Amino acid sequence: MYDGLNRMNPIGVPTRNVTVVTRGGRHAATVGAGGVGARSYAAPVSIGVYVAVFIVALVASTVQSSTGFGQGLIAAPLFRLLHPDLLPVPIVVTGLLIAVLVARQNTQLRDVRAIAPAVGGRFVGIGIALVLLATLSERGLSLLVGVIVLSFVLLRVSNVRLPQSTATLAGAGAASGVGGTVAALGGAPMALLYVQHAEARDFRGPLAAYTLIGSSLTILALLLAGRFDLEALKLIGMLLPPIGCGMVLSRWATPVIDRGYLRPLVLVLSGCSAVVLILSEIFV
Numbered sequence: 334m335y336d337g338l339n340r341m342n343p344i345g346v347p348t349r350n351v352t353v354v355t356r357g358g359r360h361a362a363t364v365g366a367g368g369v370g371a372r373s374y375a376a377p378v379s380i381g382v383y384v385a386v387f388i389v390a391l392v393a394s395t396v397q398s399s400t401g402f403g404q405g406l407i408a409a410p411l412f413r414l415l416h417p418d419l420l421p422v423p424i425v426v427t428g429l430l431i432a433v434l435v436a437r438q439n440t441q442l443r444d445v446r447a448i449a450p451a452v453g454g455r456f457v458g459i460g461i462a463l464v465l466l467a468t469l470s471e472r473g474l475s476l477l478v479g480v481i482v483l484s485f486v487l488l489r490v491s492n493v494r495l496p497q498s499t500a501t502l503a504g505a506g507a508a509s510g511v512g513g514t515v516a517a518l519g520g521a522p523m524a525l526l527y528v529q530h531a532e533a534r535d536f537r538g539p540l541a542a543y544t545l546i547g548s549s550l551t552i553l554a555l556l557l558a559g560r561f562d563l564e565a566l567k568l569i570g571m572l573l574p575p576i577g578c579g580m581v582l583s584r585w586a587t588p589v590i591d592r593g594y595l596r597p598l599v600l601v602l603s604g605c606s607a608v609v610l611i612l613s614e615i616f617v
Contacts, residue, residue: 378416378571385415387575390427394579396602397431399586400595401439401540402520404428406602409517410609413475414617416568421551422560423568424517427576429548434580435541444538448546450499451506451523455547458510459554465515466558472614478516479611481508485525486604497530506547513551516610520544521603528599536595 378386389411396403405424412419465474485508488495495501505522513519523543527536555561590598 382415383571386412386419386571389415390572390575391579391582394427394431394576395582395586396579396598397428398435398580398583399590400598401432401435401537402524402544403598403602404431405513405517405520406606410606410613413516413610414613418564419568419572421514421517422555422565423572425513425548425551425555426569427572428517428544429552431576431580432541432544432548435537436545439537440542440545441538444542448502448506448523448539448543450502451509451543452546452550454503454506454508455510455513455519455550457503458507458512459514459550460510461507462511462514463554463558465511474515475610475614478512478518479607479614481512482518482521482603483607483611485522486600486607489525489529489600490604494529495526497526501526506543509543509547510550513547514554518606518610519547519551521606524599525603528596 389408393404393407396407405428408424409420412424465477469477505526508522509519512521520540524536524540527540531539
C-alpha cells in the first residue's frame with residue numbers, strides 16, 4: 334500500500350513518501366534513490382524476533398571479529414527475513430565498529446597499500462549502486478547481488494584460480510561496492526579473492542582494512558541517499574549488545590579458525606548467504 338507525494342532527495346533523485354504494509358508491520362518509507370527505506374517509524378520488535386536477531390548478530394559479529402569479514406554474509410539475508418529495517422544502515426554501521434577493532438589488532442601499513450586498487454573499485458561500485466538504487470526495484474537489486482556473490486562462489490568451487498592483481502582487486506572492489514551498498518553484502522567478493530592467496534593470519538589484516546574503508550564509503554553514500562534517520566539509530570543501538578558479546582567470544586573462536594577452517598568458512602558463508610537472499614526474494 335503506497336501513498337504520498339513526489340519530492341527530491343539529497344542527491345537530486347525524485348522520491349516519494351509512502352506508507353508500506355509489509356510482513357513486519359506498517360512502515361513510513363520513501364521510494365526512489367534509496368529503494369524503500371524506513372523514514373519516520375517502524376513496526377515494534379517482538380521479544381521473539383529480538384531473540385532471533387540477537388543470536389544472528391552474535392554469531393555474525395563473532396565470525397567478523399575472528400576473520401575480518403562475515404557479518405553481512407551471515408546477518409543480511411536473515412535480517413531481511415526477521416526485520417528488514419535492519420538493512421542496510423544498522424548492519425553497515427555495526428560492521429564498521431567491528432572493523433575498527435579488528436584493523437587495530439591486525440592491519441599494517443602494507444595491508445592498506447595492498448588493497449588500494451580494491452578501494453578504487455569500491456568507489457566505482459558505489460556509484461553503480463546509487464544508479465541501480467534509483468532505477469531498479471528492491472527485489473531486483475537483491476537478486477542481482479545474490480547472483481553476483483553466487484557467481485564468485487561457483488568460480489572458487491570450480492577451482493578457477495584468479496590471480497591477485499590490480500585488475501582483479503579493482504573488480505572485486507567494484508562488486509563489493511554494489512553488494513555492500515545495496516544489501517550489506519560487501520565482504521564476499523574480496524574474501525573469495527583473498528582466500529585463494531592467504532592463510533587466516535594474513536587474511537584478517539587486509540580484509541579488516543578494506544572493510545573499514547569500504548564501510549565508511551558506504552555509510553557516506555547512504556547518508557547522501559537519505560537513508561539515515563532516528564529509527565536507524567535506534568536499531569543500531571539494538572544491535573550493540575550482541576555485537577559486543579561477539580567481540581568477546583572471538584577470542585576463543587579465532588584460534589579454531591586458524592587451524593585451517595578459513596577457506597571452507599568463506600565458501601559456506603558466501604554460498605549460503607547468496608542462496609538465502611535469492612530464495613527469500615523469489616518465494617517470500
